[in-house]
Amino acid sequence: MRLLEVNDLHTSFFTDAGEVKAVNGVSFNLDKGKVLGIVGESGSGKSVTAYSVMQILASAGKIVGGSIKFNGQELVGAGEKVMKTIRGNRISIIFQDPMTSLNPTYTIGKQLMEAILLHTDRNKQQAHERAIEMLKLVNVNEPEKRMKQHPFELSGGMRQRVMIAMALACEPDILIADEPTTALDVTIQAQILELMKNLQEELGMAIIMITHDLGVVAQMCDEVIVMYAGSICEQGTADEIFYNPCHEYTKGLLRSIPTTSNDDEQLRPITGTPIDLLNMPKGCPFAPRCDNAMKICLRERAERMQINEDHQAECWMNVKKLMEKEGDKA
Amino acid sequence: MSASNENLIEIRHLKEYFNINVGLFKSKPLKAVDNVSFDIKRGETLGLVGESGCGKTTVGRTILNLYKPTDGEIIYNGKPIKTKADIKEFRKKATMVFQDPYSSLDPRMTVSDIIAEPLDIHKMYQSKQERRDRVLELMSYVGLNSEHASRYAHEFSGGQRQRIGIARSLAIKPEFIVCDEPVSALDVSIQAQVINMFDELQEKLGLTYLFIAHDLLVVRHISDRIAVMYLGRMVELADAKEIYDHPQHPYSKSLLSAVPVPDPKTARENKRIVLSGDIPSPLNAPSGCPFRTRCQYATEKCAEFMPQLKEISSGHYCACHML
Numbered sequence: 001m002r003l004l005e006v007n008d009l010h011t012s013f014f015t016d017a018g019e020v021k022a023v024n025g026v027s028f029n030l031d032k033g034k035v036l037g038i039v040g041e042s043g044s045g046k047s048v049t050a051y052s053v054m055q056i057l058a059s060a061g062k063i064v065g066g067s068i069k070f071n072g073q074e075l076v077g078a079g080e081k082v083m084k085t086i087r088g089n090r091i092s093i094i095f096q097d098p099m100t101s102l103n104p105t106y107t108i109g110k111q112l113m114e115a116i117l118l119h120t121d122r123n124k125q126q127a128h129e130r131a132i133e134m135l136k137l138v139n140v141n142e143p144e145k146r147m148k149q150h151p152f153e154l155s156g157g158m159r160q161r162v163m164i165a166m167a168l169a170c171e172p173d174i175l176i177a178d179e180p181t182t183a184l185d186v187t188i189q190a191q192i193l194e195l196m197k198n199l200q201e202e203l204g205m206a207i208i209m210i211t212h213d214l215g216v217v218a219q220m221c222d223e224v225i226v227m228y229a230g231s232i233c234e235q236g237t238a239d240e241i242f243y244n245p246c247h248e249y250t251k252g253l254l255r256s257i258p259t260t261s262n263d264d265e266q267l268r269p270i271t272g273t274p275i276d277l278l279n280m281p282k283g284c285p286f287a288p289r290c291d292n293a294m295k296i297c298l299r300e301r302a303e304r305m306q307i308n309e310d311h312q313a314e315c316w317m318n319v320k321k322l323m324e325k326e327g328d329k330a
Numbered sequence: 331m332s333a334s335n336e337n338l339i340e341i342r343h344l345k346e347y348f349n350i351n352v353g354l355f356k357s358k359p360l361k362a363v364d365n366v367s368f369d370i371k372r373g374e375t376l377g378l379v380g381e382s383g384c385g386k387t388t389v390g391r392t393i394l395n396l397y398k399p400t401d402g403e404i405i406y407n408g409k410p411i412k413t414k415a416d417i418k419e420f421r422k423k424a425t426m427v428f429q430d431p432y433s434s435l436d437p438r439m440t441v442s443d444i445i446a447e448p449l450d451i452h453k454m455y456q457s458k459q460e461r462r463d464r465v466l467e468l469m470s471y472v473g474l475n476s477e478h479a480s481r482y483a484h485e486f487s488g489g490q491r492q493r494i495g496i497a498r499s500l501a502i503k504p505e506f507i508v509c510d511e512p513v514s515a516l517d518v519s520i521q522a523q524v525i526n527m528f529d530e531l532q533e534k535l536g537l538t539y540l541f542i543a544h545d546l547l548v549v550r551h552i553s554d555r556i557a558v559m560y561l562g563r564m565v566e567l568a569d570a571k572e573i574y575d576h577p578q579h580p581y582s583k584s585l586l587s588a589v590p591v592p593d594p595k596t597a598r599e600n601k602r603i604v605l606s607g608d609i610p611s612p613l614n615a616p617s618g619c620p621f622r623t624r625c626q627y628a629t630e631k632c633a634e635f636m637p638q639l640k641e642i643s644s645g646h647y648c649a650c651h652m653l
Contacts, residue, residue: 041517041518041519042517155608155609157608158608185381185382185544185609186381186544186546186585186588186589187381187584187585187588187604187605188381188608189588189590190587190588190590190602190604190605191604191605191606193590194602194604212517212518213590214518214592215547215589215590215591215592215597216590217592218590218591218592218593218594218596218597219590219591219594219597238594239594239595242592242593242594243594252519253518253519254592256518256519256521256522257518257522257547257592258522258525258547258548258550258551259547259591259592259593260547260550260574260591266526266529267522267525267526267551268522269519269520269521269522269523269525269526270519270522270523271523273487273489273490273520274487274517274519274520
């Protein structure tokens with residue numbers, strides 16, 4: 001079942017230096033019970049895409065075009081009243097840094113109960129029970145005691161568990177996880193990822209996993225979106241993206257990470273630096289850093305091409321390959 | 331560059347305790363580094379891995395005497411470093427690259443002043459011309475253009491700032507560099523550029539690195555040997571390949587299996603050892619083996635005695651009672 005349909009989304013930030021097109025024509029669908037990964041470097045627009053869905057953009061940011069449909073209901077321009085019934089209730093989000101996203105002056109219990117009291121008709125006693133139930137679900141030990149503690153008394157991994165408990169308290173249809181394990185150590189990261197995967201299977205929700213770590217994507221995601229400079233350059237199932245990358249940026253990314261098999265060779269980095277969103281080039285945004293850039297890449301953007309039924313990419317190289325193939329046939 | 335057999339730096343029973351106030355008049359030692367010994371050979375890269383709070387950064391800083399060691403010996407080129415004069419001499423040979431390229435560069439200094447600061451401190455030039463030439467040479471080592479010299483740090487991206495930091499640490503012509511998480515603040519595509527640069531500079535200038543990082547795939551890529559730390563103690567030390575293929579300590583095993591591999595098929599088949607619980611606070615470290623509270627093989631012996639690092643096969647050291 002189709003839960004979320006994002007169509008040609010444009011989000012801009014209006015700064016003194018000009019309009020920054022942080023998200024520039026992003027479209028994707030999310031089905032029930034699927035895990036969608038969004039990967040990209042800092043500034044690629046992956047977080048802004050998620051914040052646009054939740055409509056929690058900073059004051060300079062604005063959705064300037066496109067549509068976001070949740071269960072068939074249009075969210076762009078729906079107004080704050082509608083968003084309040086959805087945000088934290090049907091769609092929840094967890095952030096990268098669990099310390100700054102919890103209120104240091106309130107107890108864990110109070111913060112957990114807030115979401116439950118706001119979105120359900122449980123009374124205080126029931127909300128308390130529900131909060132303890134949620135803490136048990138995310139494997140927090142001694143939940144009764146934790147309810148009375150403040151965030152500073154908990155470790156990083158424990159705080160992230162509380163954040164997940166809070167996000168799942170209303171049984172959302174979609175959980176957006178914005179770099180949920182980046183601030184955590186590897187052994188704690190493994191715990192949290194396993195917890196998320198188990199909960200996702202148990203509760204049947206969909207997850208949008210925003211990360212820069214391709215390892216996390218490989219472990220968690222069914223489908224992957226690769227973003228560069230505010231647009232999607234490639235999109236497909238995890239296996240297609242990892243084993244059959246069809247955009248030069250994705251290929252470069254996969255080449256530049258150390259793996260267990262390439263440790264004797266030099267890494268092959270992507271040259272140059274990420275693009276300045278204020279000065280976007282006319283053609284493909286990746287062309288200035290691309291080793292195989294052709295004249296057409298600098299002139300115009302490639303159309304989205306269907307590689308196979310599970311895979312799309314926007315790269316002229318695919319067109320070139322196709323033409324060569326047809327040339328061979330002829 | 332292949333490492334020689336000669337030890338450049340030897341660390342003997344290094345201890346670094348910080349006194350932490352636990353009450354109004356009470357303080358308690360926090361054993362950030364407890365009895366750590368290792369050698370680094372000339373031209374070698376030793377990787378130091380572990381989770382936050384395990385003491386890896388403290389080891390790096392204590393070696394450079396940024397913290398005064400509580401106890402233990404640092405022997406550089408066969409000579410122990412003890413007096414202030416020794417330290418000053420040592421700091422002309424050893425230097426550091428920091429993690430955060432944003433906070434480690436003075437925003438009010440131009441790039442050329444930042445890079446030349448160590449030269450100014452150690453009075454390593456005769457004329458202004460020589461200072462300028464040296465700065466330009468250093469900038470070319472790390473792939474910066476000469477026109478960048480008069481700019482300020484905020485005008486650069488993260489990867490370029492890290493290059494400035496590296497040029498600064500190369501200024502004194504060091505033999506030994508402590509790299510404290512030098513790539514963890516960078517994007518993946520930039521990370522590879524900087525890692526390759528570390529490799530090339532080592533080849534060209536014969537450098538020796540202590541490479542501290544928490545990203546195990548990066549450490550595996552760059553290191554000749556790897557040491558694993560847990561709660562201030564070294565638990566395992568071996569060749570990079572050996573430790574990845576045959577880790578012996580239960581902590582190293584779980585640490586390595588926890589690394590998310592960027593390959594969906596292996597990720598699906600991989601049976602990870604997920605540790606339960608958190609790292610204990612170093613203020614209340616468990617008795618005996620520090621890892622025993624999270625270890626599935628722990629016995630009574632582990633609670634009573636601290637396991638010592640012993641050689642279990644040639645060049646492979648491990649501190650565990652089970653071996």
